Structure formats: structure tokens, C-alpha cells
Amino acid sequence: xxxxxxxxxxxxxxxxxxxxxxxxxxxxxxxxxxxxxxxxxxxxxxxxxxxxxxxxxxxxxxxxxxxxxxxxxxxxxxxxxxxxxxxxxxxxxxxxxxxxxxxxxxxxxxxxxxxxxxxxxxxxxxxxxxxxxxxxxxxxxxxxxxxxxxxxxxxxxxxxxxxxxxxxxxxxxxxxxxxxxxxxxxxxxxxxxxxxxxxxxxxxxxxxxxxxxxxxxxxxxxxxxxxxxxxxxxxxxxxxxxxxxxxxxxxxxxxxxxxxxxxxxxxxxxxxxxxxxxxxxxxxxxxxxxxxxxxxxxxxxxxxxxxxxxxxxxxxxxxxxxxxxxx
Amino acid sequence: xxxxxxxxxxxxxxxxxxxxxxxxxxxxxxxxxxxxxxxxxxxxxxxxxxxxxxxxxxxxxxxxxxxxxxxxxxxxxxxxxxxxxxxxxxxxxxxxxxxxxxxxxxxxxxxxxxxxxxxxxxxxxxxxxxxxxxxxxxxxxxxxxxxxxxxxxxxxxxxxxxxxxxxxxxxxxxxxxxxxxxxxxxxxxxxxxxxxxxxxxxxxxxxxxxxxxxxxxxxxxxxxxxxxxxxxxxxxxxxxxxxxxxxxxxxxxxxxxxxxxxxxxxxxxxxxxxxxxxxxxxxxxxxxxxxxxxxxxxxxxxxxxxxxxxxxxxxxxxxxxx
Ligand SMILES: Nc1ncnc2c1ncn2[C@@H]1O[C@H](COP(=O)(O)OP(=O)(O)OP(=O)(O)O)[C@@H](O)[C@H]1O
Ligand SMILES: [Mg+2]
Numbered sequence: 001x002x003x004x005x006x007x008x009x010x011x012x013x014x015x016x017x018x019x020x021x022x023x024x025x026x027x028x029x030x031x032x033x034x035x036x037x038x039x040x041x042x043x044x045x046x047x048x049x050x051x052x053x054x055x056x057x058x059x060x061x062x063x064x065x066x067x068x069x070x071x072x073x074x075x076x077x078x079x080x081x082x083x084x085x086x087x088x089x090x091x092x093x094x095x096x097x098x099x100x101x102x103x104x105x106x107x108x109x110x111x112x113x114x115x116x117x118x119x120x121x122x123x124x125x126x127x128x129x130x131x132x133x134x135x136x137x138x139x140x141x142x143x144x145x146x147x148x149x150x151x152x153x154x155x156x157x158x159x160x161x162x163x164x165x166x167x168x169x170x171x172x173x174x175x176x177x178x179x180x181x182x183x184x185x186x187x188x189x190x191x192x193x194x195x196x197x198x199x200x201x202x203x204x205x206x207x208x209x210x211x212x213x214x215x216x217x218x219x220x221x222x223x224x225x226x227x228x229x230x231x232x233x234x235x236x237x238x239x240x241x242x243x244x245x246x247x248x249x250x251x252x253x254x255x256x257x258x259x260x261x262x263x264x265x266x267x268x269x270x271x272x273x274x275x276x277x278x279x280x281x282x283x284x285x286x287x288x289x290x291x292x293x294x295x296x297x298x299x300x301x302x303x304x305x306x307x308x309x310x311x312x313x314x315x316x317x318x319x320x321x322x323x324x325x326x327x
Numbered sequence: 328x329x330x331x332x333x334x335x336x337x338x339x340x341x342x343x344x345x346x347x348x349x350x351x352x353x354x355x356x357x358x359x360x361x362x363x364x365x366x367x368x369x370x371x372x373x374x375x376x377x378x379x380x381x382x383x384x385x386x387x388x389x390x391x392x393x394x395x396x397x398x399x400x401x402x403x404x405x406x407x408x409x410x411x412x413x414x415x416x417x418x419x420x421x422x423x424x425x426x427x428x429x430x431x432x433x434x435x436x437x438x439x440x441x442x443x444x445x446x447x448x449x450x451x452x453x454x455x456x457x458x459x460x461x462x463x464x465x466x467x468x469x470x471x472x473x474x475x476x477x478x479x480x481x482x483x484x485x486x487x488x489x490x491x492x493x494x495x496x497x498x499x500x501x502x503x504x505x506x507x508x509x510x511x512x513x514x515x516x517x518x519x520x521x522x523x524x525x526x527x528x529x530x531x532x533x534x535x536x537x538x539x540x541x542x543x544x545x546x547x548x549x550x551x552x553x554x555x556x557x558x559x560x561x562x563x564x565x566x567x568x569x570x571x572x573x574x575x576x577x578x579x580x581x582x583x584x585x586x587x588x589x590x591x592x593x594x595x596x597x598x599x600x601x602x603x604x605x606x607x608x609x610x611x612x613x614x615x616x617x618x619x620x621x622x623x624x625x626x627x628x629x630x631x632x633x634x635x636x637x638x639x640x641x642x643x644x645x646x647x648x649x
Contacts, residue, residue, distance in 0.1 A: 224430040228491070231384050232445045233417035242444070243433050251434070322478040323434055 009315065016311040023303035026118050032067070049235055078300065084293035087287070094297035097282060102301070104174045105278030108194050108270065109263040112201035117256055120206055121249065124213025129240075131218065140214070143207035155200045155273035162196055169196045172275030192306070197274045205259075209252065216248040223247075250321050254313060261309030265302035328359040331401075333501050333534055334383070334421075335472055339396035341378050341387065348606045352378045354558045355396070357632065360502065360534050360575040365525070367545040368538045369581075370555035373602060376538045377426060380506045383536075384423055385413060401501075419449050422495040423504035424488070427511060430489040432479040434526050438490050439475030445497045446591070464493040468523060485516035497529065504536045521548060543585045546570060551638065554578050557602050557613040564639040576620045613646065620645050 051151075065073070075142060077084060081092035127139040163171035170176070174193050175186070219227065229243040268280035275281065279298055286294035318324045341353040353375040383385045383398055385405060398405040398422060410415060425431050434439055442461040446452065449488050452460070461474035468489035479487055483638045488508060495503050505524070509517035525548060528535055539545055545552055546566055553563035554577065558581055562575040574578040580598040600617035603609055612618070615625040632642040 133484060224425045225433040226429055227386055228423075228425060228431050229433070229444075231386060231417055231423055232447050232494075233414045233419070234444060235414075238444070238448070242436065246435055247433065320437060323480050 008318075012314045016307050019310075020303060020307045023307065024075070024078065024300060025071075027069055027299040029304060030295075030299075032292075037191055048211070062253065074296070083297035083300065086286075086291055086294045088289050088291045088294065094293045095293060098279065098301055101277060101279045101282045102264065104276060105264055105267050105271070105280060107174075107190070108197045108201070108276065108278070109267050110260070112198045112205070113256070113259050113263065115198065116202045116205045116209060117259075119202070120209035120213050121252070123206075124210045125217055125248075127210070128214045128217035128221070136214075139210065143211050146203065146207040147211075149204075151200070151204050151269050154204055155270060158196055158200045158203075160275060169193075174248055174277050191277075197267075197270050197276055200273070209255070212255075213248065214251060216251055217244065220244045220248045243258050253320065254317065257313035257316070258310055261306040261313075264305040265298075285290070305321065330363065332359045333362050334360040334536070335397075335399040336379070336383070337399070339379065339382060340394045341375070341382055341640055342377075342392055342394050344390050344392070346604070347387065350605045351608060352391070352558055352605060353382070354608075356555070356558075356560050356630075357396075358553050358560065362501070363528070363532045363534055364552045365528065365535045365537065365548060367594035368536060368555065369540060369542050369552060371602065373539055374555045375558045376540075376555060377483055377506055380423060380504050380536065380538060383504065384417060384421065388581045408448055415449070418445055418500065419498045420492045420500055421502040421504065422498070423506065424491050424495050424508045426507045432487060434479050437476050437478055438482070439477075440489075442475075442490070442497060445494055449498055460497070460535050464497055465490070467496065467527065468493045478615065484511040485512055485520060486518060488512065489523070492527075496531065496533070499531060502534045502536065504538070506538045506570045507540070512542075517544075542581055552568055554581065557608070558605060559613060559642065560640075561614065561643070562635070562639075564641075568639055569634065572645040572648050574635055574639070575614075575643045576618050576645075576647060577614050579647055580619070582605060612642075617647075620647065 081095065083098065086092050086094050086097055089097065123139060127136045130136050159171055162169045170193050175190050176193070180186075226239065226243055229239045234243075264279055265283075267276075267278055268284060270276065271278045271280035272284060279301065283295065283298040283302075285291075286298060337357050339353055340351075343350040343352050351466060356375070356379060358366075358368075360382060363425055368379065370376055378387070378391070381391075382393055383405065385408070387393065400416065404411075405416060432438060435531065439458070439461050442464055443454070443457040446457045446460055447454075458475070465474060469647050470486060470489060470493070474482065474486075479490075482490065492508070503641045508524075509520055512520070521544070524535070537545065537549065546569075549566055551563065551565050551639045552569055554561050554569075554575065556577050562573065562578045563570070564574075569578065573582055577598070583588075598617055603613050603616065609616070609626070611624075611626040611628055612630050615621050618625065625644055628644060630642045632640055635641050635646065635648075
């Protein structure tokens with residue numbers, strides 16, 4: 001009988017925890033290798049910029065302790081969900097900054113991933129079914145063209161066209177403080193702001209996924225079991241849904257889970273182009289101002305989401321593909 | 328007493344559109360299969376055997392087109408069938424087991440479900456009824472009915488191919504086409520499967536079109552054999568007659584290139600040379616280049632596929648017998 005074997009779950013779990021620990025350790029070391037002294041930077045920025053002030057800041061943030069002590073402190077605090085206090089936005093806790101940024105990132109990234117996969121599956125299948133037709137050629141041609149354009153270019157073009165010249169959509173931010181009113185008005189405003197970022201991400205990610213779905217379907221169609229299903233006199237719709245689609249979708253399921261895992265950290269470019277206040281923009285600002293706790297907080301949250309989704313994918317995949325063993 | 332002819336292929340021509348031009352994969356092939364007959368189709372790799380099988384089931388893919396001939400099933404031309412007629416013909420009248428033993432079944436659908444699909448697509452029966460039928464079908468090929476819920480990868484290669492055979496018999500067709508059903512299996516498994524096929528054929532009375540390049544295997548079990556070369560049929564005859572008195576030099580060469588288990592010790596001979604290009608075939612007899620009995624006219628005149636005895640046909644200008 002098929003079902004979860006406890007051993008499989010535990011094995012996957014241990015491997016996930018181990019991966020996470022490695023990622024978090026690198027996360028601790030990286031900012032410290034970037035150079036630049038945050039305390040001096042802070043001091044130089046503040047009105048009473050002085051060496052004494054810098055020393056004071058160092059003590060306050062534990063930068064005067066040995067690197068090993070800092071590491072232990074870092075892990076201990078992390079386990080308690082305490083990500084420290086931001087240097088730049090002192091004394092706002094990093095946790096609060098991240099909690100505020102995350103929903104925005106999740107909103108645009110998950111929306112665009114779902115739209116992109118749904119469109120890719122639909123158009124890719126249609127394209128494969130009508131292989132060689134004008135539609136198919138158009139889809140394949142456009143995809144190859146789009147795939148070669150870098151994201152920044154697409155993003156800027158969209159901002160310029162729809163934000164700057166046409167003024168149909170806002171050029172940045174996630175919401176308009178002036179919009180008050182009921183829930184619907186606010187939700188509408190948020191969707192309005194999210195439209196262009198989502199559009200740009202869908203455009204860029206759609207092409208590759210569509211081409212992949214198309215070739216998966218074509219590959220499955222050339223399999224003997226499809227020929228046999230036809231020979232059996234099954235109806236076309238039945239052959240497509242039961243004998244072809246599932247086999248063609250399986251490979252891209254892993255792709256979907258991995259994309260969702262990268263959701264939190266995957267929108268840096270988009271958030272920069274659209275000044276969208278998510279984790280990506282927060283990370284970028286933190287790096288520019290040597291805000292160690294915030295950098296670490298952002299990276300930690302990214303690492304946790306990637307590892308968690310991988311773990312979930314490992315658990316779900318055997319349930320949808322009988323060939324993958326659970327033990 | 329002649330038995331009823333159930334399948335009659337007349338002058339079948341099939342071409343594949345390739346970059347270099349049309350590949351004449353099958354050119355002018357004719358043969359009949361009688362009710363309950365075990366008919367063998369043999370020939371080297373690439374001679375067009377599978378193409379014929381797929382033509383009969385109307386399963387040729389885009390690059391292929393039937394450019395001539397007829398395929399008559401009980402007097403009706405399969406090539407003229409409309410959508411619904413074709414759907415009924417497929418599996419109710421004629422079913423098939425494909426070349427690669429391993430890929431006949433969808434890896435993510437249980438074998439029970441795949442068996443039942445064949446039944447449910449053609450008969451208005453309940454799921455319970457279909458399940459019962461599927462269990463009986465598995466029993467037919469000696470597989471425990473509990474395995475209905477198994478996925479293909481949970482079965483051995485031999486078992487999988489037996490499942491496909493059971494599936495082919497689900498609707499009691501008149502004709503079952505086997506396209507090298509046991510090539511990927513080891514000899515013992517292969518032997519067991521073929522023995523079971525023969526038993527089932529004797530019980531159920533379907534006719535078989537059995538395709539292979541394993542001539543010795545074929546000589547053991549077929550009633551009649553047709554030999555193909557480069558898209559053409561060169562000889563067709565009842566088994567004993569073909570073994571004793573092959574009329575075509577190619578048949579004779581084939582018979583001598585396999586060791587006989589019981590016969591006297593002889594020197595094995597292969598056939599030298601290679602198959603002609605099927606895009607621009609040479610004039611005259613296609614086998615002329617490799618033929619030990621070749622004469623002047625062989626490269627000029629195309630031999631007719633003509634009757635030379637009771638159920639014995641041959642296409643050669645200089646037959647080895649009258
Ligand atoms: N899609 C295709 N495009 C072009 N030529 C093809 C195509 N499929 C088959 N052919 C050619 O048609 C000829 C007959 O192929 P076919 O598969 O019927 O041979 P076969 O006798 O079944 O061989 P085998 O014993 O290897 O299965 C071969 O010469 C092959 O090269
Ligand atoms: Mg073949």
C-alpha cells in the first residue's frame with residue numbers, strides 16, 4: 001500500500017535542517033566579509049559623527065566581541081525568532097521590518113508564478129496539440145525572442161510605457177496612502193499597484209515554461225502508451241487528460257515548487273525597478289547601508305523559505321508520481 | 328476447405344516524408360490473413376514491418392502517408408473508415424501489442440485502470456462489471472487479480488507485456504497484431520509468453536499477425552509466413568513449404584543464416600551487402616545487389632509477386648524452384 005513512510009519523512013527532514021544550518025552559517029559569515037565598518041558609517045552619517053560614538057555603537061551591537069561569540073549569539077537569537085535590531089532604523093526590530101515587507105513580496109511573486117504556470121501549461125499544451133500551425137510557430141518564435149531579453153530591460157520598458165508615458169498605472173510603491181475608504185477600495189488600489197510588477201514577471205518567466213511544457217507534451221505524445229491508447233479506441237479528450245497531461249505536468253511540478261521556494265528572494269530585480277517595498281528592496285537597501293542584522297534577517301528568511309518548499313516538494317512528489325518510491 | 332479471409336491487404340504503398348525526399352517504406356505489399364490463422368511477417372530491421380502494422384490500425388503519424396492500395400477488413404476498406412467506424416474497428420475488431428515491451432503502458436496509471444479503459448470505451452458496462460472483466464483478463468495471462476492496482480513499474484517486463492496481451496484480448500477481437508512483442512525479453516520469458524499466446528489463440532479463435540525478425544521462432548509457430556525485403560514482399564508460403572522449398576534466394580539465404588537445433592550440421596551463411604536506399608531505390612529487383620542467383624536482367628526488370636503453388640507466392644525472375 002502507498003503512504004508515507006516515517007523513515008522517509010525523517011530522512012528528508014534531517015537533510016532539510018542540515019541544509020538550513022549551512023545556509024544560515026554562510027549568512028552569518030558573508031556580511032562580515034563585505035568590508036566597511038557599519039559603526040563608523042553610522043557615526044559619519046549622524047550629526048555628532050565621532051570615533052567615540054562609533055565605539056559606543058559597536059559595543060551596543062556586539063561588534064566588539066570575538067567572531068565566535070557573535071556566531072553563538074546569532075544562532076541563539078535566531079532560534080528564538082529574534083533577528084536583532086536594525087542599525088539603520090534603530091531601534092526597530094529586524095523582525096518587524098521583514099514582517100512588513102514579506103506580504104508585498106509574496107503577493108506579487110505568488111500571483112505571477114501562478115498566472116505564469118497556468119498560462120504556460122495552457123498555451124504550451126495548445127501549441128503542442130497544434131504543432132506546426134501558425135499559432136504554434138507564433139508561440140515558439142515569440143518565446144525564443146522574449147527569452148533572450150534581460151529582465152531589467154522588460155521591467156524598465158513596462159514602467160516607461162505604462163507608467164511614465166501612458167500614465168495608466170503607478171510607477172512604484174505598493175499602495176497609495178491617500179486611498180482610504182472600505183476594504184474593496186484598498187484591495188483595488190493594491191491590485192492596481194501590483195499589476196505592472198506582476199505583468200513584467202509573467203512576461204519574462206512565461207516563455208521558458210511554455211516551451212518546456214510544449215516539449216514535454218510532444219515527448220509524451222511520441223510514447224508508445226499514447227499510440228496504444230489511440231489504438232484502444234479511446235476518445236481524444238480522454239487520451240489527453242488521462243494518458244498525456246499528467247505525465248507532461250509531472251516534470252514541471254518540481255519547477256513550480258522550486259519557484260515558490262524562491263518566491264521570497266526571487267523578486268529583487270522587480271522590486272528595484274518598481275520601487276516595490278518587498279523583501280528584495282529591503283535586502284538591497286540593507287546591503288547598501290551595511291545593516292548586518294537586516295541583511296542577515298532577509299537572507300535567513302529567504303533560506304528558510306527555499307528549504308521549506310524543497311522539503312514540501314520532496315514530500316508531495318511521491319504522492320503524485322507513483323514511480324518515485326517513498327522509502 | 329478455404330477459411331474466411333478477415334484481412335486482405337492489396338498493393339499497399341506507404342511513404343515517409345524525410346528531409347532528403349520520400350522514403351518508400353512499403354511499396355506494393357499484398358497479403359491475406361484467414362480467420363484464426365497465425366500469420367508471420369518477417370524481414371530485417373527497417374524493411375517496413377511496423378509500417379504495415381500501423382497502417383492497418385490507421386495509426387501512422389504525420390510524416391507518413393498511405394499513397395496507394397487497400398486494407399480490407401471483412402470486405403470493408405479500413406482506409407475509408409469514418410471516425411466512428413474507426414473507433415469501433417480499433418480494439419473491438421483488431422488490437423495490437425507494440426514493439427517495446429516496456430513502454431506499452433502509461434507509467435502513472437494503474438494497470439487495472441488501463442485495462443478497464445479499453446472495456447469502458449467500447450461497452451456500456453458498470454465499473455464493477457469492468458473490474459471483474461479486468462480481473463478475468465489478468466487471470467488469462469496468469470497474473471494474480473490483486474495486481475490490478477499495481478503500477479507498471481511494480482511488474483517485471485514479462486508481466487507487463489502479458490498485461491498488454493490481456494488488454495489486446497479484452498474485447499475478443501478477430502485479429503491481434505503483435506509487433507515484435509518479446510524482443511526486449513529474455514528467451515525463457517519469451518518462450519512462455521508465446522506458448523500462452525498460442526494457447527489463447529486456440530481457445531478464442533482470433534487470427535494473429537505476428538511480426539518479428541526472429542525467423543526460427545516464427546518457423547515454430549506460424550501457419551503461414553511472408554518475407555519482406557526493402558519495403559516489398561519477396562515470398563509468402565505455408566511454413567513447411569517455405570522451409571523445404573524456398574523459392575526466393577533471399578528466403579533461402581535467411582534460412583541458412585540461422586542454426587537449426589535438430590537438423591544436420593551445416594555451415595552458416597550470412598547475406599552479404601546492405602539494404603538499398605529507400606529514397607531512390609535502384610531499378611529492377613531490390614535484392615539484386617546481394618543475390619547469389621543474380622542474372623543480367625535482374626537489375627532491369629522488376630519481378631512480379633506471383634503465385635507458384637498452393638498459397639505460395641514469390642517475386643523473383645529466377646526462382647529457385649518451378
Ligand atoms: N518517421 C519516419 N521518417 C522517415 N523514415 C521513416 C520514419 N519511420 C520509419 N522510417 C523508415 O521506414 C522504413 C520502415 O520502417 P519500419 O519501422 O516499418 O521498419 P521495421 O521493419 O518495423 O523495422 P524494425 O524491425 O527495426 O522495427 C525504414 O527504412 C525507416 O527508416
Ligand atoms: Mg518495427
